[in-house]
Amino acid sequence: MSVDSETTCNHKHQCHHCNSDGTCMDDESCISLVPIFNHLEPAQMDEIMSLIRSLKFKRGENLYSPGDPANTLYIVSEGKIKIYRLSESGKEQLIRFLRPGDFTGELALFSDTVHEAYAEAIEDTSVCTITRSEFNELLLKYPSISLKVLSEFSHRLEQSEKQTTRFATERVETRIALFLIECLDRDSKSQIVELPMSMRDLASYLGTTPESISRKLTEIEEVGLIEQISNKKIKILDLDGLLNV
Numbered sequence: 001m002s003v004d005s006e007t008t009c010n011h012k013h014q015c016h017h018c019n020s021d022g023t024c025m026d027d028e029s030c031i032s033l034v035p036i037f038n039h040l041e042p043a044q045m046d047e048i049m050s051l052i053r054s055l056k057f058k059r060g061e062n063l064y065s066p067g068d069p070a071n072t073l074y075i076v077s078e079g080k081i082k083i084y085r086l087s088e089s090g091k092e093q094l095i096r097f098l099r100p101g102d103f104t105g106e107l108a109l110f111s112d113t114v115h116e117a118y119a120e121a122i123e124d125t126s127v128c129t130i131t132r133s134e135f136n137e138l139l140l141k142y143p144s145i146s147l148k149v150l151s152e153f154s155h156r157l158e159q160s161e162k163q164t165t166r167f168a169t170e171r172v173e174t175r176i177a178l179f180l181i182e183c184l185d186r187d188s189k190s191q192i193v194e195l196p197m198s199m200r201d202l203a204s205y206l207g208t209t210p211e212s213i214s215r216k217l218t219e220i221e222e223v224g225l226i227e228q229i230s231n232k233k234i235k236i237l238d239l240d241g242l243l244n245v
Helices: 027-031 044-048 133-142 143-169 174-184 199-206 208-220 239-243
Strands: 053-057 060-063 072-078 081-086 091-100 118-121 125-131 192-195 226-228 234-235
Touching: 027 044, 060 234, 072 133, 091 199, 118 208, 125 133, 125 239, 174 192, 174 199, 174 208, 174 234, 174 239, 199 208, 208 234
Parallel strands: none
Antiparallel strands: 053 125, 060 118, 072 125, 081 091, 081 118, 192 234, 226 234
């Protein structure tokens, strides 16, 4: 794990994560991405910003591993992270992936425990962090944060149940089609999806094999529903048709 040295900057609040060239990352840009914080008043945001620390991870580095103390909330400001577990046979099972604005470690903030999964940077990644003790003080001071955290827990439980149901009842091509639809940027008119993970990770996430993913994508492309622009980019040509795969 690589950690940037902390530096104090001449801003209206302390910036605890400066770049090597002396310029500072914007604390507010990190906090404002996160639904559990971005509803607060400016003065409250400033208070949270004063507690934030930043860490940088190279591709392939772990933020945490099973058995590590779980006492920190990690907020992704740049890059991508995958959360996964290993089966007894050593097979990797992807639980979820995190993009800017997503966070991990929140469950451990409510109890003294250790991590049971791996959190690995799948590209060079920057995260903002806040400790359990500091976060719990914020929960007591601003109850609205607790409601936002509960909302996020509910959403993740719903996603987990949906994923389990897909594994049990839906064909591989249906799982792929629904995943592509979920990856569409709702705020953009573009129909191009950029896959947020490798084929191996996607196969793990969808409960199949990379070979099956590749074969089914080709089949879906051959019937005119998608166009594979590159290994990472897929253009959706027929959204309604994809919904009925």
